[in-house]
Amino acid sequence: MGGERIETEVVVVGAGLAGLSAARELTRLGIDCQVVEARDRVGGRLLNEPIGDGEIVELGGQWVGPTQDRVLDLISDLGLETFPTWCQGSNLFERAGKARRYDGTIPKLNPISLAEVGMALKRLEKMAARVDVEQPWKQLELADWDAETFATWMKRNSKTPAARDLLRLAIQAVWAAEPEDVSLLHALFYVKSGGGSLELMLDAADGAQDSRVVGGTQLIAERMAAELGDRVHLGFPVRRIRWRQMPGDVEEQPMEVGPHPVSVESDELTVSARAAVVALPPAVAGRLEYDPILPAVRDGLTQRMVQGTVVKCHAIYSEPFWRAEGLSGQATSADGPVSVTFDNSPPSGSPGVLLAFLEGNAARRATDLPPDERRHIVLDCLVRLFGPKAGKPEHFVDKAWAADEFARGCYGGYLPPGAWMTYGEALRRPVGPLHWAGAETATVWAGYMDGAISSGTRAASEIAAGT
Numbered sequence: 001m002g003g004e005r006i007e008t009e010v011v012v013v014g015a016g017l018a019g020l021s022a023a024r025e026l027t028r029l030g031i032d033c034q035v036v037e038a039r040d041r042v043g044g045r046l047l048n049e050p051i052g053d054g055e056i057v058e059l060g061g062q063w064v065g066p067t068q069d070r071v072l073d074l075i076s077d078l079g080l081e082t083f084p085t086w087c088q089g090s091n092l093f094e095r096a097g098k099a100r101r102y103d104g105t106i107p108k109l110n111p112i113s114l115a116e117v118g119m120a121l122k123r124l125e126k127m128a129a130r131v132d133v134e135q136p137w138k139q140l141e142l143a144d145w146d147a148e149t150f151a152t153w154m155k156r157n158s159k160t161p162a163a164r165d166l167l168r169l170a171i172q173a174v175w176a177a178e179p180e181d182v183s184l185l186h187a188l189f190y191v192k193s194g195g196g197s198l199e200l201m202l203d204a205a206d207g208a209q210d211s212r213v214v215g216g217t218q219l220i221a222e223r224m225a226a227e228l229g230d231r232v233h234l235g236f237p238v239r240r241i242r243w244r245q246m247p248g249d250v251e252e253q254p255m256e257v258g259p260h261p262v263s264v265e266s267d268e269l270t271v272s273a274r275a276a277v278v279a280l281p282p283a284v285a286g287r288l289e290y291d292p293i294l295p296a297v298r299d300g301l302t303q304r305m306v307q308g309t310v311v312k313c314h315a316i317y318s319e320p321f322w323r324a325e326g327l328s329g330q331a332t333s334a335d336g337p338v339s340v341t342f343d344n345s346p347p348s349g350s351p352g353v354l355l356a357f358l359e360g361n362a363a364r365r366a367t368d369l370p371p372d373e374r375r376h377i378v379l380d381c382l383v384r385l386f387g388p389k390a391g392k393p394e395h396f397v398d399k400a401w402a403a404d405e406f407a408r409g410c411y412g413g414y415l416p417p418g419a420w421m422t423y424g425e426a427l428r429r430p431v432g433p434l435h436w437a438g439a440e441t442a443t444v445w446a447g448y449m450d451g452a453i454s455s456g457t458r459a460a461s462e463i464a465a466g467t
């Protein structure tokens with residue numbers, strides 16, 4: 001390891017929204033920085049895929065919505081525009097082999113199941129309101145919520161299979177995981193950080209799926225990188241971070257990296273600095289080598305924060321044929337393996353694009369399948385939901401994020417039972433000169449683009465403040 005050597009004030013690892021936001025803020029504060037990115041592109045979990053005629057589909061994060069002020073401000077700062085998600089027409093809900101039309105967020109179930117879902121959502125809101133998103137690990141009175149999964153709570157709070165199916169779909173849609181995977185406290189933390197209502201997190205109009213970015217969200221990252229110019233170094237997977245305690249820290253450790261307490265090393269580039277922002281999902285950050293080894297609580301956190309599993313698929317047709325049939329393109333299926341679909345056509349409505357998500361267990365089963373087989377199982381579902389025309393797209397594009405070396409899963413990281421209380425304190429706390437950013441470390445819209453941005457500016461402010 002080694003190659004070219006650069007010295008700077010702050011080295012940022014990762015050119016996703018978090019790393020780029022950190023670098024932008026450091027630059028604004030007059031602090032010299034360099035960004036080291038593994039891939040040959042910026043944007044990380046944001047990825048535009050061209051589909052011809054100047055149009056793209058987004059294989060990663062795409063939606064923005066009310067109260068996501070950081071990302072909305074950034075979009076407008078960078079001269080980009082948003083447009084509303086297509087919501088006209090009826091939605092579909094499929095369960096036990098039948099697809100039914102409905103309007104609004106919650107599908108028409110039998111009245112008992114509907115009441116159960118309504119009550120469960122209200123209870124979750126009330127419980128979420130009690131979570132201190134800054135430091136839930138200090139709320140010992142909430143330890144019982146961290147000791148169980150969302151699934152055990154769901155089973156106590158809903159008895160009908162239809163209500164349970166709907167709550168399962170909600171968990172899959174937000175975490176790309178199963179209710180059995182996620183700590184109840186983690187689910188509540190997330191709901192609180194996303195504005196307090198699971199329903200709003202699931203909503204399109206006025207919710208978290210309200211709007212999209214004209215030209216695709218990767219443009220946000222590309223425009224930020226253009227501002228940073230040659231401070232961004234692409235194609236350098238960081239393998240090792242050597243660090244030593246800052247003066248005044250408890251223990252001084254010897255390190256042979258010159259005058260700088262941090263050295264970020266890839267095969268062909270080494271950047272030495274006074275501080276580092278590691279802007280990676282915790283599960284990915286945990287795969288780097290640290291010399292010396294990180295404190296056990298930080299290392300333990302990275303062993304526990306699991307990346308969700310999602311395959312994001314796009315079937316592209318000459319036109320959005322479902323619109324003429326009075327359908328919005330939004331469907332939810334309890335029968336699967338596709339759990340959710342959306343009309344993801346560009347603003348012009350041409351071509352017609354159906355977006356289909358495989359999430360949680362369905363994505364775990366599909367990720368390692370040959371691409372043709374994955375396409376086949378997805379199109380089968382789309383035909384069930386939208387009829388035979390859905391089986392003959394002009395193109396089909398998908399991305400299985402768990403098979404991506406530099407993401408290891410998506411949408412983001414979640415904590416299983418027991419982890420928040422014991423390891424949560426290590427999520428953001430700096431280790432000597434090492435500062436942690438990334439959507440997972442946010443307290444507002446954690447796991448979303450909005451959270452990634454605030455995490456980067458927070459890490460930059462920590463460094464500027466000398467903490």
Ligand SMILES: Cc1cc2nc3c(=O)[nH]c(=O)nc-3n(C[C@H](O)[C@H](O)[C@H](O)COP(=O)(O)OP(=O)(O)OC[C@H]3O[C@@H](n4cnc5c(N)ncnc54)[C@H](O)[C@@H]3O)c2cc1C
Pocket residue numbers: 013014015016017018019036037038039042043044045046059060061062063064236237238239279280281284288310312401406407410411412437438439440447448449450452
């Ligand atoms: C399919 C999908 C759908 C989503 N939908 C939405 C949505 O609709 N709305 C929303 O707000 N959010 C959504 N998200 C989440 C959103 O995309 C992320 O929260 C956000 O992009 C994360 O940014 P980040 O900078 O924290 O992490 P990342 O984007 O993961 O950035 C980390 C960067 O570090 C790099 N890296 C990794 N390892 C190394 C290494 N060893 N050395 C150097 N660099 C390295 C990566 O290549 C990457 O560029 C979605 C994500 C996915 C995948």
